[in-house]
Amino acid sequence: MSIEREVASEQAGFDARRLARLDAHFARYVDDGRLAGWQLVIARDGKVVHTSVYGQRDAEAGLPVEPDTLWRLYSMTKPVTSVAAMLLWEEGRFELTDPIAKYLPEFADVRVYDKGSSGQPFTVPAAEPIRVWHLLTHTSGLTYGFLNTSVVDALYRKAGYDLTMKPGVDLAEASRDFAALPLLFQPGTAWGYGVSTDVLGRLVEVVAGVPLAEFLRTRILEPLGMADTSWSVAPGEPRLAALYIPGPDGRRVRFDPIGRAAFQEPLAPSGGGGLISTAADYQRFMNMLLARGGSLLAPRTVDFMTRNHLPGGVDLDTLQSGGFAETTFEGVGFGLGFAVVRDPVPARVFSSPGTYYWGGAASTAFWIDPVERLTVAFYTQLLPSSTYPIRPQLRQLVYSALTD
Numbered sequence: 001m002s003i004e005r006e007v008a009s010e011q012a013g014f015d016a017r018r019l020a021r022l023d024a025h026f027a028r029y030v031d032d033g034r035l036a037g038w039q040l041v042i043a044r045d046g047k048v049v050h051t052s053v054y055g056q057r058d059a060e061a062g063l064p065v066e067p068d069t070l071w072r073l074y075s076m077t078k079p080v081t082s083v084a085a086m087l088l089w090e091e092g093r094f095e096l097t098d099p100i101a102k103y104l105p106e107f108a109d110v111r112v113y114d115k116g117s118s119g120q121p122f123t124v125p126a127a128e129p130i131r132v133w134h135l136l137t138h139t140s141g142l143t144y145g146f147l148n149t150s151v152v153d154a155l156y157r158k159a160g161y162d163l164t165m166k167p168g169v170d171l172a173e174a175s176r177d178f179a180a181l182p183l184l185f186q187p188g189t190a191w192g193y194g195v196s197t198d199v200l201g202r203l204v205e206v207v208a209g210v211p212l213a214e215f216l217r218t219r220i221l222e223p224l225g226m227a228d229t230s231w232s233v234a235p236g237e238p239r240l241a242a243l244y245i246p247g248p249d250g251r252r253v254r255f256d257p258i259g260r261a262a263f264q265e266p267l268a269p270s271g272g273g274g275l276i277s278t279a280a281d282y283q284r285f286m287n288m289l290l291a292r293g294g295s296l297l298a299p300r301t302v303d304f305m306t307r308n309h310l311p312g313g314v315d316l317d318t319l320q321s322g323g324f325a326e327t328t329f330e331g332v333g334f335g336l337g338f339a340v341v342r343d344p345v346p347a348r349v350f351s352s353p354g355t356y357y358w359g360g361a362a363s364t365a366f367w368i369d370p371v372e373r374l375t376v377a378f379y380t381q382l383l384p385s386s387t388y389p390i391r392p393q394l395r396q397l398v399y400s401a402l403t404d
Helices: 016-031 074-090 132-137 151-158 171-180 196-208 212-224 256-263 279-290 299-305 390-399
Strands: 037-044 047-058 111-116 121-125 244-246 252-254 332-334 339-341 356-359 365-369 374-379
Touching (some): 016 047, 037 279, 074 212, 074 279, 074 356, 111 151, 132 196, 171 196, 196 212, 279 365, 279 374, 374 390
Antiparallel strands (some): 037 374, 244 252, 332 339, 339 356, 356 365, 365 374
């Protein structure tokens, strides 16, 4: 299903001419070869104010971006899995303070990297068990192999976990593999991006007693009408946007080795980065959050998820460990599945305090601003997301178009 404008820009408090700047600005990314194509959706009070597409979803095949193009969400999957976990939390199925070993016994005796090389690492016992809230806030000590910033990352790669899950393993096996690897830091003492949400997905299926894919389908995707959201598409699906990386001259180059993974149902569906979706479907998910849960979650649950849960209420930038270049984190905390703006001034990019957001590895991004009653999503297809400053530029252009 495609997405269309539902209310005139002036009625929603936007200047139409300033909104046109967005299209012109990001069109240059395509015209000079940096991006193949993109899709933008801006809504206020749950009604689409501005939606536009530009460029090609598959440059080599000459297929344009269309309103119903399928995009790889990558880490924009994380908020969906976090919502899944909180559905179970609302039912009293676990507490946020529970050690995850209560449900995933492989995490009973985790160890933490202390010193040494990837060939001979020295570890110490964890002083604190990994708890459920550590998974939701990325304070567990779990990491990603593809970050390439630490000895622990290297150990993940040696174990077969790099840009994707290790071939041939299901979620249960992946969880056991992660538990056997050392943590990057003691749980709860730092923030490190990693497979925390993938382990959370495994916890969801253990607690719920059904596979993660089934739980998401029956409890989130179907109730919200997200019929185009899935873990894979049929081989040759023409609506799927191709995947690209920057070439030596800065122009995008097709990247099929990872791109082809979308054509096969995953044995281990990644709760941290596996969903494929359309702008219309993800808009339904964002509208649910903007409505403080709608018919899915309780309003106070969404309010609780979108507060800063970092120890001491500090900025994410203060606690960050291991390196992560998706965005700047000055003035930003982290909630249960989302980054949360505490103060927009330190990052020098406007947004309202309380805005929550995240993005995906292929340069996609979304945010929800409860103060301005605003949702914004940008979809594209370039790895890695740190290549260009798309996200701060998007914010400055969107907020400068508001008139009320």
